[in-house]
Amino acid sequence: MTTISVVYHSGYGHTEVVALAVGEGVKKAGASLHMIKVGPDGSILDADWEHLNSSNAIIFGAPTYMGSVSGPFKMFMDATSKIWFTKGWENKLAGGFTNSLSMSGDKLNSLFQMAVLAAQHGMIWVSQAEANASTSEAGKSGDNASINRIGSYMGVMTQADNVAPDQSPNSGDLETARRYGARIAESAKRWG
Amino acid sequence: MTTISVVYHSGYGHTEVVALAVGEGVKKAGASLHMIKVGPDGSILDADWEHLNSSNAIIFGAPTYMGSVSGPFKMFMDATSKIWFTKGWENKLAGGFTNSLSMSGDKLNSLFQMAVLAAQHGMIWVSQAEANASTSEAGKSGDNASINRIGSYMGVMTQADNVAPDQSPNSGDLETARRYGARIAESAKRWG
Amino acid sequence: MTTISVVYHSGYGHTEVVALAVGEGVKKAGASLHMIKVGPDGSILDADWEHLNSSNAIIFGAPTYMGSVSGPFKMFMDATSKIWFTKGWENKLAGGFTNSLSMSGDKLNSLFQMAVLAAQHGMIWVSQAEANASTSEAGKSGDNASINRIGSYMGVMTQADNVAPDQSPNSGDLETARRYGARIAESAKRWG
Amino acid sequence: MTTISVVYHSGYGHTEVVALAVGEGVKKAGASLHMIKVGPDGSILDADWEHLNSSNAIIFGAPTYMGSVSGPFKMFMDATSKIWFTKGWENKLAGGFTNSLSMSGDKLNSLFQMAVLAAQHGMIWVSQAEANASTSEAGKSGDNASINRIGSYMGVMTQADNVAPDQSPNSGDLETARRYGARIAESAKRWG
Numbered sequence: 001m002t003t004i005s006v007v008y009h010s011g012y013g014h015t016e017v018v019a020l021a022v023g024e025g026v027k028k029a030g031a032s033l034h035m036i037k038v039g040p041d042g043s044i045l046d047a048d049w050e051h052l053n054s055s056n057a058i059i060f061g062a063p064t065y066m067g068s069v070s071g072p073f074k075m076f077m078d079a080t081s082k083i084w085f086t087k088g089w090e091n092k093l094a095g096g097f098t099n100s101l102s103m104s105g106d107k108l109n110s111l112f113q114m115a116v117l118a119a120q121h122g123m124i125w126v127s128q129a130e131a132n133a134s135t136s137e138a139g140k141s142g143d144n145a146s147i148n149r150i151g152s153y154m155g156v157m158t159q160a161d162n163v164a165p166d167q168s169p170n171s172g173d174l175e176t177a178r179r180y181g182a183r184i185a186e187s188a189k190r191w192g
Numbered sequence: 193m194t195t196i197s198v199v200y201h202s203g204y205g206h207t208e209v210v211a212l213a214v215g216e217g218v219k220k221a222g223a224s225l226h227m228i229k230v231g232p233d234g235s236i237l238d239a240d241w242e243h244l245n246s247s248n249a250i251i252f253g254a255p256t257y258m259g260s261v262s263g264p265f266k267m268f269m270d271a272t273s274k275i276w277f278t279k280g281w282e283n284k285l286a287g288g289f290t291n292s293l294s295m296s297g298d299k300l301n302s303l304f305q306m307a308v309l310a311a312q313h314g315m316i317w318v319s320q321a322e323a324n325a326s327t328s329e330a331g332k333s334g335d336n337a338s339i340n341r342i343g344s345y346m347g348v349m350t351q352a353d354n355v356a357p358d359q360s361p362n363s364g365d366l367e368t369a370r371r372y373g374a375r376i377a378e379s380a381k382r383w384g
Numbered sequence: 385m386t387t388i389s390v391v392y393h394s395g396y397g398h399t400e401v402v403a404l405a406v407g408e409g410v411k412k413a414g415a416s417l418h419m420i421k422v423g424p425d426g427s428i429l430d431a432d433w434e435h436l437n438s439s440n441a442i443i444f445g446a447p448t449y450m451g452s453v454s455g456p457f458k459m460f461m462d463a464t465s466k467i468w469f470t471k472g473w474e475n476k477l478a479g480g481f482t483n484s485l486s487m488s489g490d491k492l493n494s495l496f497q498m499a500v501l502a503a504q505h506g507m508i509w510v511s512q513a514e515a516n517a518s519t520s521e522a523g524k525s526g527d528n529a530s531i532n533r534i535g536s537y538m539g540v541m542t543q544a545d546n547v548a549p550d551q552s553p554n555s556g557d558l559e560t561a562r563r564y565g566a567r568i569a570e571s572a573k574r575w576g
Numbered sequence: 577m578t579t580i581s582v583v584y585h586s587g588y589g590h591t592e593v594v595a596l597a598v599g600e601g602v603k604k605a606g607a608s609l610h611m612i613k614v615g616p617d618g619s620i621l622d623a624d625w626e627h628l629n630s631s632n633a634i635i636f637g638a639p640t641y642m643g644s645v646s647g648p649f650k651m652f653m654d655a656t657s658k659i660w661f662t663k664g665w666e667n668k669l670a671g672g673f674t675n676s677l678s679m680s681g682d683k684l685n686s687l688f689q690m691a692v693l694a695a696q697h698g699m700i701w702v703s704q705a706e707a708n709a710s711t712s713e714a715g716k717s718g719d720n721a722s723i724n725r726i727g728s729y730m731g732v733m734t735q736a737d738n739v740a741p742d743q744s745p746n747s748g749d750l751e752t753a754r755r756y757g758a759r760i761a762e763s764a765k766r767w768g
Contacts, residue, residue: 041617042647066660067345067692068644071618071651078647090513091571102324102343106692108300112496113689115509116643116682119537122513124571125499129474129506132294151294153259153503187475187508191575233425234455258468259500260452263426263459270455282705283763298500304688305497307701308451308490311729314705316763317691321666321698345695379667379700383767451729486708486727492684516678535678537643 002031002188005052006181008061008097009038009073013165015063015099018158021174022059022097025181031056031188038062042075053083056188057093058123059181060114064098067106069113077117090122093191095184097156097177099169104150111154126187128156128180133172146172147179156180194223194380197244198373200253200289201230201265205357207255207291210350213366214251214289217373223248223380230254234267245275248380249285250315251373252306256290259298261305269309282314285383287376289348289369291361296342303346318379320348320372325364338364339371348372386415386572389436390565392445392481393422393457397549399447399483402542405558406443406481409565415440415572422446426459437467440572441477442507443565444498448482451490453497461501474506477575479568481540481561483553488534495538510571512540512564517556530556531563540564578607578764581628582757584637584673585614585649589741591639591675594734597750598635598673601757607632607764614638618651629659632764633669634699635757636690640674643682645689653693666698669767671760673732673753675745680726687730702763704732704756709748722748723755732756 004026010016019035026033034051036044052058062073069077083089096114098107115125132151149172150157158173196218202208211227218225226243228236244250254265261269275281288306290299307317324343341364342349350365388410394400403419410417418435420428436442446457453461467473480498482491499509516535533556534541542557580602586592595611602609610627612620628634638649645653659665672690674683691701708727725748726733734749 065654066657067696068650068653068689071647071654074644074650075647077644078641081642084642087513087515100343103295103341104300104349105324105343106300106345106696108296108298109688109692112685113644115499116538116685119511120643120682122511122537124511125509127503127506127508129471131471132297149295151292151297153298153506154500157296257462258465259504260458260461260497263455263462266452266458267455269452270449273450276450279705279707298504301496301500304493305452307691308493308730311703312451312490314703314729316703317701319695319698319700321663323663345698346692484727487679487725488684488733489708489727490684490729492680492682516681533679535676535681537682541680 002185003034003055004031004057004059004185004188005034005036005055006059006061007036007038007052009070011063011070014160014169015061017165018097018099018169018174018177019061021177022061022181025178026185029182029185031185038072038076040072042072042079044076053088055092057184059184060094060096062098062110064100064105064107064110067109069098069110084121087122092123093126093184093188094118094123095126095155095180097180099158099160101160101162103159107157108154115154126184128153129183130176130179145175147176194377195226195247196223196249196251196377196380197226197228197247198251198253199228199230199244201262203255203262206352206361207253209357210289210291210361210366210369211253213369214253214373217370218377221374221377223377230264230268232264234264234271236268245280247284249376250281251376252286252288254290254302256292256297256299256302259301261302276313279314284315285318285376285380286310286315287318287347287372289350289372291350291352293352293354295351299349300346307346318376320345321375322368322371337367339368386569387418387439388415388441388443388569388572389418389420389439390443390445391420391422391436393454395447395454398544398553399445401549402481402483402553402558402561403445405561406445406565409562410569413566413569415569422456422460424456426456426463428460437472439476441568442473443568444480446482446494448484448489448491448494451493453482453494468505471506476507477510477568477572478502478507479510479539479564481542481564483542483544485544485546487543491541492538499538510568512537513567514560514563529559531560578761579610579631580607580633580635580761580764581610581612581631582635582637583612583614583628585646587639587646590736590745591637593741594673594675594745594750594753595637597753598637598757601754602761605758605761607761614648614652616648618648618655620652629664631668633760635760636672638674638686640676640681640683640686643685645674645686660697663698668699669702669760669764670694670699671702671731671756673734673756675734675736677736677738679735683733684730691730702760704729705759706752706755721751723752
């Protein structure tokens with residue numbers, strides 16, 4: 001069975017809400033799912049490493065802090081070097097998502113970081129393929145169902161206000177994340 | 193007298209509106225201004241090259257097309273290689289701005305391109321220093337005065353709907369551009 | 385039959401030599417090949433657009449000039465926007481290569497540009513998976529068979545001295561390009 | 577007196593050798609120097625934060641691990657967010673350097689990360705202005721005095737073989753670092 005891992009860090013819960021939406025998309029597309037949360041020191045369980053190593057695709061997720069992925073997620077990225085030496089993830093599919101307080105917030109830089117990590121592992125990167133909402137009306141109150149309102153393609157970008165994670169990011173962002181999870185699961189089935 | 197050049201390409205007029213706002217900021221800060229428009233083939237006049245070469249700072253501007261600066265602006269960038277050989281722009285100040293239809297639209301990639309160009313010339317890059325608006329309310333109708341609503345720091349990002357340039361980008365984006373022009377002019381005076 | 389297009393610009397012939405090596409790899413892996421050369425104004429033939437649209441994978445190639453893809457190649461990239469509107473390249477595989485005079489020469493920026501273009505089209509990006517040579521001995525005279533001597537993963541980076549294209553880039557760079565072409569052809573077969 | 581801080585992380589000592597060379601350049605140019613080493617958990621001393629806050633320029637340094645700055649250095653970058661809120665580093669000068677095992681090794685991505693951090697703080701980024709060595713002979717044994725042999729401009733890139741830090745990076749890389757330190761010190765004096 002096609003198996004997908006979502007490995008993410010979340011500082012205040014907003015990125016976790018997005019991660020869960022990505023996971024919903026994965027399951028909706030009929031794939032098996034492992035949700036792996038990176039700790040504040042960048043660590044994951046030994047069992048999680050096993051899950052990552054046996055997955056068909058790995059989706060990376062992190063908040064963007066000061067213009068790049070959060071420190072704990074970078075600690076995790078560094079720890080993958082032991083797998084890099086043995087090419088353990090070569091030819092797996094990969095994707096990424098990131099959340100921050102502002103619309104851009106330099107989130108593209110975080111997606112580049114994840115894509116470079118994936119490339120170093122010899123992975124295949126799956127883009128976000130939903131067209132952007134592309135107007136200034138996108139994402140405002142009363143129209144929070146816009147898909148890809150931020151206009152991101154390397155992966156999913158979401159934006160969260162400084163409120164509780166059950167209130168923000170908005171429903172359009174979460175649906176964008178859900179579709180991305182489904183896209184990667186379907187891509188992994190096709191990739192075989 | 194401190195002299196600043198704004199060299200930009202604009203395909204449909206939206207980036208030009210932003211360029212003019214940057215120019216207003218430059219003049220408001222008491223610096224002398226050259227506005228230089230790049231043609232569809234990437235060319236500028238010989239007199240424009242003279243202006244660039246004698247300026248204290250150069251501000252680059254272009255629309256983001258398909259995720260990076262417009263083709264004509266890249267043709268202009270390539271043409272600066274003749275100056276690169278003689279280090280003609282070394283230690284000038286530099287900055288950049290870019291416009292696209294969506295909020296992110298991969299505009300950070302365009303600012304990176306401009307910053308790398310400036311670095312190859314040995315220039316000094318001036319960031320955009322206004323704090324971001326940082327909420328989903330930013331930039332919606334009735335609140336179009338938000339400064340840095342997109343949340344960009346390497347330079348100025350603006351967003352234009354698919355309407356006439358006198359209607360979009362919104363007034364907050366243009367004020368952000370104006371302040372950036374002033375910031376660079378003031379930086380150039382300080383740099384001496 | 386699996387069909388791969390290599391679409392590239394070459395200013396002085398060095399990038400063309402790399403493009404031909406990529407093409408050799410494609411054919412060696414048993415796929416059908418279209419070599420498409422972008423003109424100085426960024427144009428390609430109508431028949432070339434047909435080839436691109438019917439290919440299973442598209443490999444982008446350009447010299448890095450002043451820190452990003454050459455102006456003519458960017459003109460071509462912009463022209464793909466008409467395909468973007470109809471999602472004509474969605475789910476095709478993509479890859480990229482770039483050449484410049486120095487080892488880094490900011491070539492990663494060019495590969496990012498190509499990857500962002502591919503992502504906007506909803507394509508799937510295939511990394512360069514050969515381990516790097518990783519020592520200062522790599523690529524010096526008498527050891528010019530090093531694979532991935534520059535240490536690049538998003539795609540292939542080659543380095544050419546300021547001599548004729550039949551003398552540089554070296555044989556290791558060309559073999560790296562050949563293997564990348566084969567990798568993409570094999571990936572396209574697997575992707576189906 | 578003009579004061580410069582070099583804040584860096586080093587995992588195996590190679591980046592530290594580069595940091596020391598940057599520091600030598602700073603002192604040679606007549607500026608006061610603070611060397612600040614980031615711990616494995618990303619922490620620095622309280623006194624170090626004071627030094628950073630009172631410096632005219634801050635030079636960031638880190639190894640590139642898996643395609644971006646080392647995890648500990650990213651932990652430090654995140655910790656600067658408390659300063660970001662008060663704009664404590666606005667208008668300071670900034671620069672960066674990074675080391676890895678291969679020539680490119682995606683080091684440009686690390687410099688982008690540092691430049692984005694600096695931009696978020698409203699800092700002014702000083703490029704590396706030495707022309708590149710630009711031939712395949714650069715950096716090989718017997719010619720290890722090449723300046724900027726890797727061809728980097730956003731900041732300094734060095735390459736270290738998998739040997740002790742007193743043997744690698746080579747003397748050309750260290751001289752490049754020294755000149756960059758001097759350049760930033762001189763820029764800080766001019767900036768005032």
